[in-house]
Amino acid sequence: MISDESKQHRTWNNIKINNDTYMVSVIQKDNTIKVLLTNLIEIWMDTLTKEIILDRCRKLNPLLNIEDLNYYDVVLNILNNMSRNIINVSVEHIKLRAEVDGGIMKFDVNLTKGTSQDFWEIITKPLCISSMEISRQHKFLLDLVKKKDEEISEYKAEGAELIRKNIETKRFKEEQLKITILDPNIIDCINIFQSAMNFYNVFNLYEYNKISEESTSSNSSNNDDTQETVQNRFVQNDGKNICNSEDTTVQRITESVHSEKKKQNKDTTSKKVTRNKIGTANISYRPPKKLKKGLYEPIL
Template sequence: MISDECKRRAWNNIKINNDTYMVSVTQKDDTIKVFLTNLIEIWMDTLTKEIILDRCRKLNPLLNIEDINYYDVVLNILNNMSRNIINASVEHIKLRAEIDGGTMKFDVNLTKGTPQNFWEIVTKPLCISSMEISRQHKFLLDLVKRKDEEINEYKAEGAKLLRKNIETKCFKEEQLKITILDPNTIDCTNIFQSAMNFYNEFNLYEYNKTSTKSTSSNNDDTQEMVQNRFVQNDSKNICNSDTTVQRITESVYSKNKKQNKDTTSKKVTSNKIGTANISYRPPKKLKKGLEPIL
């Protein structure tokens, strides 16, 4: 599973030596991570509060760093990196921003990441996005085709559309087939950002859904633990008293009897519903002069 700070990673364009790169800044607890990529390689820098404080002191000797909220100031500078860049390379990015009381400087020292880092941060989210987009594409195509069949069925039964301005032509899959041009660098970065935004939204939804299931599972586990303890306590009592055995036996018998009665009741209800479905008849044709609304 992707770590929590990677749940929502936004990417922004920056220029380095007239080439387009993308940078992302994530923050979790007291650690900030900076990622830089050209979709071929990746560079990164991990900033703890101690590292940030040390860099701020060295780069801003005239500022009393302890008197300002240096961590939030640096985070704001990093989140607006393209606006605050003075000089940049793939290993070193110099930043400067105006703050109350003067100017704040900060440097990002990047190291080249491994292929595994590139997979986790760039390739894997893109693959997940592509898989989900492909699934949604197939689902929507099937839905549109079935909607067309449904509309044709209505028309065959004599229904007419009153609002002609919303009428659509029958969908043909060939309409989606186009010639794909060779994308340039800007096209690739835009597509990458779009795919990552889709991944962020989809991944956050899946994470929330998983968290809900996990909470429910934990509740079930807690109930099971309580039940197990109850059974263990009863087992100790059984060893000491024949009356307890009789009481539990009667309780189980009564519970089974009630379950059998409920099952029988459900079967009767189910049969009634089935009979109702079988006796269903389609509505009569509309009288002359009336038109059903689609």
């Protein structure tokens, strides 16, 4: 089955601690809330169950009747609007306060430093997966643009002429993408990190939905094989399985590219068959150039 970590979306928001920029994320699953804090070097976290939340609320709010409040949802709302409710903050403690029905609700987040495995699982792994997918898409798009240029050149050689000159493009050169990468500051790194994590969330949701559909359409007799396939579609938590998972990911990417190429070849064949029947507002055909006196190059 798919790990719960794979289905979770993490949104990271900026937070200032001693004039340094950190990022905080709040994840809610079932009856547990996780608060994550990072500076992209280390990570701190606090895991809050309903029991921990209730006990902490009672100690911090002795004058409030916590049982009469929907305390779990109230605390979740306070955490999700953390920047608005902070009264004191450090990497170990975040003190919060918000108005609720019946008075003021106080709540503390007590953070402990995570391990290197925690940092890998929460920060490094999603970035690696995002980079792998962005790299695959980059290569695919470059190949596609180059083939489109070749296709356009072939049309022009056969007599096609673009009517709307304002949409005409120059032939693509890969050197256009080469730039000098400047040394980024912490704000640049944070912005890129947040962008990469948003990409990971969207890509991960797409992968999860696709796998769920495949699992639903499978016969019950193939459940074991389906679960094994599902698990291999994601990078494994165990370091020993990372290489196997990467091989599976590369294989999936290769199959995707081959499938796309096959589709392109099919489309190209279809275009050749119907070429004489094409009529659009943007392309017209000129008579082909003469090869010899009295002869024209045939149009296929």
